[in-house]
Structures are given as C-alpha cells and as structure tokens.
Amino acid sequence: MDEDAAESQSAITHIPTPLPNGPRLRGFLFRSPDLLRLYVDRERDGTRGTAADVRPTGAMTALLAALDGLLDEDEHRRVPTDDPHGTRLLDFTDW
DSSP states (O other): OOHHHHHHHHHHHTOOOOOTTOOEEEEEEEEETTEEEEEEEETTTTEEEEEEEEOTTSOHHHHHHHHHHHTTOGGGBOSOOOOTTOSEEEEOTTO
C-alpha cells in the first residue's frame, strides 16, 4: 500500500465520534484509484443515503471535519444519481 492510500484509509476508518445528529458514515466504495464515494446520512433532517464523491488523495481529514455543513451547500449537488445506495449525489472531488 502506498503512502497516499494508507493516509486515505486512516482518514476514513478513524473518523472521530460524530456530534449528536451529525453526519454518519454508512459506507464507501472505491470507484477508481483516485475516486472514492462516501455514503453518509443525517438523522436530524432526514438526509438519507447521500453519495459524496471525493478524492482519497485530497484533504480527506479536513473534508470529513467540514462535511456536516457541506451537505447543505447546493454548489456541490450533481444530477440525480442512479446509485441504489444514494438518494442524491454531491461532488467534492475539487474541494
């Protein structure tokens, strides 16, 4: 495993305990070597099955820390997804 992959794995698997009603990581899927789809939800507002595309070689720790607020920003929304695990798709690949 190269250093970038190890860092990404660490950021994903060592997520701090979420704040009450904050986003919860429900799963993830590597779509390519540099594209990771995270599946998150938020119980407080009924946000279920949000698919979020991210770059595992990017600033994963910072992205995960800011994720709660980012879920509400329309600028990251993409066309409706045909992903059976996500009801909406957000693109954070350039974040």
